[in-house]
Amino acid sequence: MPSERDASFTLTSLDEGRSLRLPNLRVTVTLPDRQNITAPLGLAPLLLGKSPECDLVVTDPKVSRVHCELRLTEQGVLLKDIQSRNGTFIRDVRVVEAFLPPGVPATVGDSTLVVQPSGGAAVLPLSTRGSFGDAVGEGLAMRALFARLERVARTDETILLLGESGTGKEVLARSIHQESRRSQGPYVIVDCGAIPPSTIEAELFGTVTGAATGAVNRAGFFEAAHQGTIFIDEIGEMPLEAQQKLLRVIEARTVRRLGSTQERAIDVRIVAATHRNLKAMVAEGKFRQDLYFRLSVLELQVPPLRERREDIPLLVERFLSIRNPPLNASDLPPETIPMLMGYDWPGNVRELRNVIARLVVFPELLHEILGPSAGHAPGASTTPPPREGEAEKVDPEDLKLGKLLELSLPEAREAVLAELERKYATAKLRKYDGNISRAAEAMGVSRQLLHRLLDRHGIKAKEGISETPASRRT
Numbered sequence: 333m334p335s336e337r338d339a340s341f342t343l344t345s346l347d348e349g350r351s352l353r354l355p356n357l358r359v360t361v362t363l364p365d366r367q368n369i370t371a372p373l374g375l376a377p378l379l380l381g382k383s384p385e386c387d388l389v390v391t392d393p394k395v396s397r398v399h400c401e402l403r404l405t406e407q408g409v410l411l412k413d414i415q416s417r418n419g420t421f422i423r424d425v426r427v428v429e430a431f432l433p434p435g436v437p438a439t440v441g442d443s444t445l446v447v448q449p450s451g452g453a454a455v456l457p458l459s460t461r462g463s464f465g466d467a468v469g470e471g472l473a474m475r476a477l478f479a480r481l482e483r484v485a486r487t488d489e490t491i492l493l494l495g496e497s498g499t500g501k502e503v504l505a506r507s508i509h510q511e512s513r514r515s516q517g518p519y520v521i522v523d524c525g526a527i528p529p530s531t532i533e534a535e536l537f538g539t540v541t542g543a544a545t546g547a548v549n550r551a552g553f554f555e556a557a558h559q560g561t562i563f564i565d566e567i568g569e570m571p572l573e574a575q576q577k578l579l580r581v582i583e584a585r586t587v588r589r590l591g592s593t594q595e596r597a598i599d600v601r602i603v604a605a606t607h608r609n610l611k612a613m614v615a616e617g618k619f620r621q622d623l624y625f626r627l628s629v630l631e632l633q634v635p636p637l638r639e640r641r642e643d644i645p646l647l648v649e650r651f652l653s654i655r656n657p658p659l660n661a662s663d664l665p666p667e668t669i670p671m672l673m674g675y676d677w678p679g680n681v682r683e684l685r686n687v688i689a690r691l692v693v694f695p696e697l698l699h700e701i702l703g704p705s706a707g708h709a710p711g712a713s714t715t716p717p718p719r720e721g722e723a724e725k726v727d728p729e730d731l732k733l734g735k736l737l738e739l740s741l742p743e744a745r746e747a748v749l750a751e752l753e754r755k756y757a758t759a760k761l762r763k764y765d766g767n768i769s770r771a772a773e774a775m776g777v778s779r780q781l782l783h784r785l786l787d788r789h790g791i792k793a794k795e796g797i798s799e800t801p802a803s804r805r806t
């Protein structure tokens with residue numbers, strides 16, 4: 333049982349794991365010019381560094397772009413150096429990973445950081461299910477998210493899902509629909525990133541004959557979703573004018589087809605999502621503030637996979653079990669799970685799903701797929717080299733074909749194409765020094781399509797290689 337002092341500095345399970353005591357903690361960084369910056373430390377880890385993408389942006393020349401991470405755990409606050417150039421120190425000892433006691437200063441560059449309880453604690457309900465609709469997750473972060481979703485799914489409130497690409501926003505939106513009283517109604521997906529800005533309003537709100545050249549009398553996505561749910565994906569890509577009309581629809585619960593004056597009542601639940609920082613877009617004038625306020629009443633953050641590695645075994649089991657025929661983790665090389673848990677997953681759950689699909693067909697590619705750094709996970713072993721003469725006996729092409737023959741033709745085609753797509757894009761990016769525009773032009777595709785392809789395969793443009801913890805954070 334933790335003492336009172338411990339409890340003010342740790343996550344503590346309550347009610348046999350049905351809720352979590354989350355202490356109120358603040359991190360304060362004192363910069364070389366004696367100025368202080370501070371941020372609250374909650375369930376999501378805080379990144380500290382010079383890069384604007386960090387939660388604590390430290391303007392100290394001796395601090396790396398992404399220098400270290402602070403994470404609240406059941407044992408205390410864990411401070412982790414992220415391969416910084418000048419190191420992270422507690423009481424003059426350089427640390428790679430260590431628990432930081434309350435009030436004890438740590439040093440990064442010429443700055444110091446300290447974590448202190450600021451009084452009180454929140455009690456966070458946790459789901460006992462380990463899944464929400466089709467989404468699975470058994471770590472604290474996902475169980476806290478599922479508990480919130482369980483409560484809000486049954487209401488008609490508009491929900492905003494934020495999170496990096498591939499974290500599962502779409503699968504959660506679908507699950508919200510399935511778990512709501514609207515589950516028997518339509519579920520309509522609108523991908524704002526895929527619809528040309530010039531037609532998005534017509535697609536969303538519909539048209540009447542003569543509204544524009546060639547316009548016909550047609551319902552839009554909102555009318556199609558009547559008595560169901562509309563999922564507006566990539567809402568950050570929506571043009572400002574359409575945003576204004578969307579706000580009106582959310583508030584009035586009516587739509588007016590383009591070219592018509594008639595208001596049609598709609599009964600629709602809206603779930604929106606984006607991988608963009610909408611708050612920053614509001615500050616830059618690229619997203620309407622009033623719409624953001626309206627959407628962010630129920631704003632839920634879907635954590636990146638690298639912040640919930642404990643979910644990886646369960647996700648792997650899920651992706652293997654839905655194959656035909658179903659597989660399980662013992663069908664993969666024994667070192668697979670430790671290697672997967674040591675990888676950083678820039679493409680999140682989508683990348684994990686794709687990696688599993690490829691490993692099922694080409695298990696010998698484990699090290700090539702995940703890169704050398706992934707093998708550094710504790711307990712990871714390496715694949716033994718083939719014994720002498722063994723390699724000559726097996727033609728790799730036959731081996732690949734043999735594996736492919738275990739799959740259905742569509743699955744085999746997808747596996748081969750995904751492999752080709754990844755290698756092709758990586759090679760082109762290398763050739764053009766990571767320059768997206770030039771690589772896209774040489775590939776004969778749009779920059780947007782190349783970006784999507786890179787996201788899908790977890791490739792970082794700059795290096796033209798699969799991103800690893802080392803390459804992402806220096």
Ligand SMILES: Nc1ncnc2c1ncn2[C@@H]1O[C@H](COP(=O)(O)OP(=O)(O)OP(=O)(O)O)[C@@H](O)[C@H]1O
Nearest residue numbers: 466467468496497498499500501502503607681682
């Ligand atoms: N928690 C989860 N459980 C099971 N499958 C998941 C989970 N999260 C994501 N997936 C799977 O990973 C893939 C990517 O998820 P999804 O499309 O929902 O991500 P996203 O955040 O909407 O991505 P984007 O921002 O690029 O649209 C899908 O195949 C989805 O089914």
